[in-house]
Amino acid sequence: MDYWHKSLTGLGGVRLSAWHAAAVTGSLFAVEVVGESMSPTYSPGDWLLCRRTRKVRTAQLVVVQRQGVGLVIKRVEKVRSDGAVWLVGDNPDSTASTDSRQWGWVSASDVCGRVWLRYRRGER
Numbered sequence: 001m002d003y004w005h006k007s008l009t010g011l012g013g014v015r016l017s018a019w020h021a022a023a024v025t026g027s028l029f030a031v032e033v034v035g036e037s038m039s040p041t042y043s044p045g046d047w048l049l050c051r052r053t054r055k056v057r058t059a060q061l062v063v064v065q066r067q068g069v070g071l072v073i074k075r076v077e078k079v080r081s082d083g084a085v086w087l088v089g090d091n092p093d094s095t096a097s098t099d100s101r102q103w104g105w106v107s108a109s110d111v112c113g114r115v116w117l118r119y120r121r122g123e124r
Contacts, residue, residue, distance in 0.1 A: 027052045029113065031063060031071065033122065037089035037097035038073050045122015048073070050113040056085060061115035064106060073115065074099050083108035 033046040041061070042048065050063050060076050064087065074087035077100070084105040089097025100106060 028116070030119075031073070033073065037091050037099070038075075039091045039096070041075075041090045042073065042118065043122050046118050047120040047122075049116045049119050051116050052113045054083075054108050054111045056108075056111055056114055062087070063112045063115065064110050065112055066103070066106075066110065069098075071112065072098075080105065085111065 029050050029052065031048050031050060033042045033044055033048065035044060038061075056062050056076050056079065058076050058079055061073060062076055062085070064072055064074060066072055074097075075090055076085050077088045078086035080086075084107055086100045087103075087106055088099045088101065091097050094101070
């Protein structure tokens with residue numbers, strides 16, 4: 001398949017990609033990891049394929065729209081009965097991630113999608 005990327009800048013923790021392939025439907029989108037908050041799971045430069053959804057479960061990795069920041073990738077640590085989620089970064093250094101420890105609970109309406117797979121590793 002022929003893939004191509006066009007990074008959009010200024011989106012905070014990830015860069016959005018215009019990703020085109022015959023197998024991709026409107027429910028999938030790609031993001032590039034920026035920053036260390038999800039290390040060691042993901043590293044800067046990794047490209048992830050994500051599925052649009054607002055339904056998530058504990059331990060899943062999600063892409064969230066944060067006002068004033070843009071898109072960020074975090075892990076769902078808790079889900080409340082009203083659908084709000086508690087999100088954290090995977091980096092064991094708690095100062096490396098801005099997440100629900102600073103934001104509090106995040107509305108399910110801010111969830112853009114769930115990480116499905118990494119399809120390209122960044123430079124290590």
